[in-house]
Amino acid sequence: MGGLDLEKEQISCVGCGVTIQTEHPEKIGYAPSSSLQKEQIICQRCFRLKHYNEVQDVSLTDDDFLKILNGIGSKDALIVKLVDIFDFNGSWLPGIQRFVGHNPVVLIGNKSDLLPKSVKPNKLITWMKHMSVELGLHPVDIMLVSGAKGHGIEEAMERIEELREGRDVYVVGCTNVGKSTFINRIIKQGSGEENVITTSYFPGTTLDIIEIPLDDERALIDTPGIINHHQMAHFVGKEDLKVITPKKEIKPRVFQLNAGQTLFFGGLARFDFIQGERNSFTCYLSNELNIHRTKLEKADELYKTHLGELLVPPHPSELDDFPPLVAHQFSIKEGKTDIVFSGLGWVTINKPGAVISAHVPKGVQVTIRKSLI
Incomplete structure (x- = not known):
């Protein structure tokens, strides 16, 4: 594959989904022109995040996020909603029903490896069901995974495949629920590619929709994380966040x-x-x-x-x-x-x-x- 011409082709960063531009280093989506020769193109922000765990501030307003999510309700799709099981309430997306329309929702509790081993998965799923109903959501299924460790990913993939019935799959969640790690696991299990999407401790690292093709010309779509401003992560510095x-x-x-x-x-x-x-x-x-x-x-x-x-x-x-x-x-x-x-x-x-x-x-x-x- 030769070099790419940005005039003719719109290139997206494989890390965060943003459109690549080579003119303005301080703006969103910047990558040096030399990087256009590579097979997988990654913007400067993702590059620094991946290799140095450094975050560059980029502003995407809550309205931008909502615009992207509001489009989902009008599509015929399966919605996979991820929550951080360690921060269930903090990572819950309020008003999720408004976005999803009549589409079915699968609820996945990520980071299950963080809970004490004495907690039985079935009890946890029953508790999640009770909490979901209290919060106004009736998921078609509830599962537990650990994106970091890879536990439960294969089962989740199989269940999503059954439930999507030939439709696109949208993965939604607030920032820092481990959405990108979860999708990277799915990509790795499906294709052997590692860490295609940017993952980090820091809130708000996926900036735009990323589409990962599925076998039947449908796609698994990673949406940007919504910022829940009431989470402690938004009140502490980078070192304290760790x-x-x-x-x-x-x-x-x-x-x-x-x-x-x-x-x-x-x-x-x-x-x-x-x-x-x-x-x-x-x-x-x-x-x-x-x-x-x-x-x-x-x-x-x-x-x-x-x-x-x-x-x-x-x-x-x-x-x-x-x-x-x-x-x-x-x-x-x-x-x-x-x-x-x-x-x-x-x-x-x-x-x-x-x-x-x-x-x-x-x-x-x-x-x-x-x-x-």
């Missing part, structure tokens, strides 16, 4: 607390046990994130004097941009209830009767749900 994003199986950390005690999750969030009998609280967070226990009466002062030192992340250089913490209060009516910090993890409260206050940066979502584990 700390809060789990990479291996979560080790639950259990605290027996009396009323009037507080847990700090680094300096990113705070959990106050305000009233109730002595209770056991199980924390499911990245193993890298420190949990600091203190007395509730000392918590405000500790946060003021030790944020960025004892309580990290955030690091000192990021304190200026870090929003103040806002408290959300919950009365726990049933045992085995989770308080979920969007994009950070959750705390399971084992007995009813507790009054809890969860503090998060202004803009981060806190929700309550039936316990996952």
Whole structure:
């Protein structure tokens, strides 16, 4: 294959789907003209992401994402919706029904390798079904996979093949659910090609629709991730994002607390046990994130004097941009209830009767749900 002529042909980056241009290095889709000789062309942003784990800021507005997704409802297709099982609530796409129209939806929980091995897959699927219905979605099937480890990918491929009935398949999800890793696994299993799509820790790495041809002239279509602004990932710097994003199986950390005690999750969030009998609280967070226990009466002062030192992340250089913490209060009516910090993890409260206050940066979502584990 000789060199490509951009005048005659529109070339897309195999990493993020953006149209390649060679004129403006600072703009989206830039690649040096020398790269046009290659079999697989990748834009500068994806190149830096893939080889150096560096992210270049590129602005795609929420409206751009919505325009792309709004087209899906009018097509006859199978929708594969990916959620991050470690951040189920944070990675849920609100209003997914509006996009999909009458198309069937398969729900796939990715990153299942992060949950403790004691969690039985069937119980997890039942829980996902219950949560989906509560959130207004009735999937035709629910599956678990680990894009990173490759678990469950083959079964998911077979099931998608059965359910698509000769239609295109659209893969949707918010940023950082592992969509590109999942699709790379599918491509690798189908063709032996490795890491065709850009994958990273960083939110918002797929910029446009990427079409992967299927056998019957149909396509598997990777859509850009929608940014859920209430996830913690959007409030921390790149280094801290690596700390809060789990990479291996979560080790639950259990605290027996009396009323009037507080847990700090680094300096990113705070959990106050305000009233109730002595209770056991199980924390499911990245193993890298420190949990600091203190007395509730000392918590405000500790946060003021030790944020960025004892309580990290955030690091000192990021304190200026870090929003103040806002408290959300919950009365726990049933045992085995989770308080979920969007994009950070959750705390399971084992007995009813507790009054809890969860503090998060202004803009981060806190929700309550039936316990996952």
